[in-house]
Amino acid sequence: MKALFDLHTHTLASGHAFSTLRENIESARQKGLLAVGTSDHAEKMPRANPALFSNYKVVRESFEGVRVFCGIEANICDFEGTIDVDDSLLQKLDYVIASLHSPCIQSGSIRQNTNALIRAMENPSVKIIGHPDDSRYPLDYGALVSAAKKRGTALELNNSSLIPGSTRVGARANAKKLLEACKRNRASVVIGSDAHIWYDVGRFEEAFALINEVGFPEELVLNLSFDGLKMILNSKSHRILPAF
Template sequence: MNDFLDMHMHTIMSGHAYSTLSEMITAGEKKGLRLMGITEHAPAMPGTCHEIYFHNFKVINRHYHNMELMMGSEVNIMDHAGNLDMTETTLAKLDYAIASFHEPCISPGNKKENTTALLHVLENPYIKIIGHPDNGAYPIDFTAIVKSAKKNNVLLELNNSSYGPKSGRIHSRENAAVMLNLCKKYGACVIMDSDAHIHTDVGNHDYIYDLLQQVDFPEELIVNSSINKFKDYLQLK
């Protein structure tokens, strides 16, 4: 399987990660990535950077030999109406944005509440990826979410850190299998991400490969196989 990109990772600016931007970039080059994305946590996450951080990306070099860098954010879903913790002005300055549930920012609701929140988020034109949607702490109606993701051209994430033995997210692997089978049925695309919080984990999708093989998931629905496919997909929203 071709795997050229990793678009969800954090540096020390997120407050609970352990490598610098330079260290992450060097790791991405050594891994052979063609495109990588840094997505610091948005301001509602305890310990992360101020929103002003996201306004000065123009100073960052975006090209490193054979690898390109994008700068985004993992924004927090704050309520069941799908409100986010980043202003539209700042969202517009990002290359792309991931939206995720995180317990420091929103308490888990019931299946209907969580699904309603995500359906609102999927309509947001700035959101390109839904982060770790298979976290069982936030039960959702996967059929409704997959159909909406397909309709709104939003990528559903396979988050490698969710599937490891040390993950604090529950039932992620089982839920991901359900989600992937629905993605096959409805033709919805997914993205593989490491969610790296240290440079040694950049580009690590090993747990995801096992899962994809288990459900016999078609490569054409995985955007990691082509930089242009990912970039074209961003323009569809």
């Protein structure tokens, strides 16, 4: 399997990452990726820089042979799936990841946590649910995958969660449950590195190993085709996916 893109990456603007956008793009090129997305944290995350997103217009559509997409990792703020990104900004982004983060929302019951993710999917700009693999936010994977399949939302297989020492709890076992449920329902996943430093951009080894372990169908992994990338991009984005 050869991934073509990585959309879940962070820069210094997230407040707790270590690299610049240029360093991330260069790392993507070195890894052989044809496209990379930058998705810093939205405003409710401590030390995030919300002014960044209004200036995405200065980012070139390609750099050093790598196609660059400008997104955001939105924080889900309540069990109704409210995200901390206003509608005017959503229209300007290439894609939106929506995630549960402990500084932004306390965990509830399985039903409440699952409902928060499902309701976030009702926002048409949200095409990816980030790292649904943390036992600190227990989930009903059957209900989550069924909703994602119905809405055409991609569930993320987060490589960072699978790396030893990850702060997420029980992520490998939960990611395996997620993949098994997606396999049964023919629901798509997108692999994200969740890189917070340049050398982790495009790092998918742990995710691919788990995919192989459970026999997950390659055609359901969006990173392996540009049709998969098109499924994730915001149709109202000012950037148009070129021919590669």
